[in-house]
Amino acid sequence: MRIQRTAMALVLALSFMGAGLHCSQDKGQGVSGEYQVQGSNPDGSPYRGTVQITRDGDAYKFEWNIAGQQYSGVGVREGDTLTVDWGQQDPVVYQVQDDGNRLVGSWAAGQANEELNR
Known part of the structure; x- marks a missing residue:
């Protein structure tokens, strides 16, 4: 019984430590900042x-x-996908690349694309 409690305490402690590491990594700059935007509209115009x-x-x-x-x-980020509601029918869906220095996305149901670079 005592071994089970000790093992459970160890598992909980490691779980909390892992969660803390995840949170501290996520609190960095991440994708926050200013980017240059380059894209094409659904009609192909840049x-x-x-x-x-x-x-x-x-x-x-x-x-x-x-x-x-x-x-x-x-926007809301889930893993390397960042989905942004901007008031239109379809959101902009970005893939986060290069540690957040580059975001590659599409909008207008995939008919338009956009790239963000720091």
Whole structure:
């Protein structure tokens, strides 16, 4: 009985330590910051601009400036996928690459693409 309690305490302690390590790694810069935007619209026309990404709890706020137009959205990251609702029918879905220095995404149901680079 005593061995079981000790083993259970050890398992719980290691679980909490692992959770702490995961949280501390996630609290770094991650994908927060300013990026250069390059993409193509559903009609194939290119666009460029910037986006500022700010972490807000478990979500990320996006503020795009594309050719003088302002757009905003809120995203949620699950693993290396970052899905951003920006008020349109389809979200922007990014794949996080290069430790968050590059995000490659698509929008308009895959008919348009966008790349963000620090």
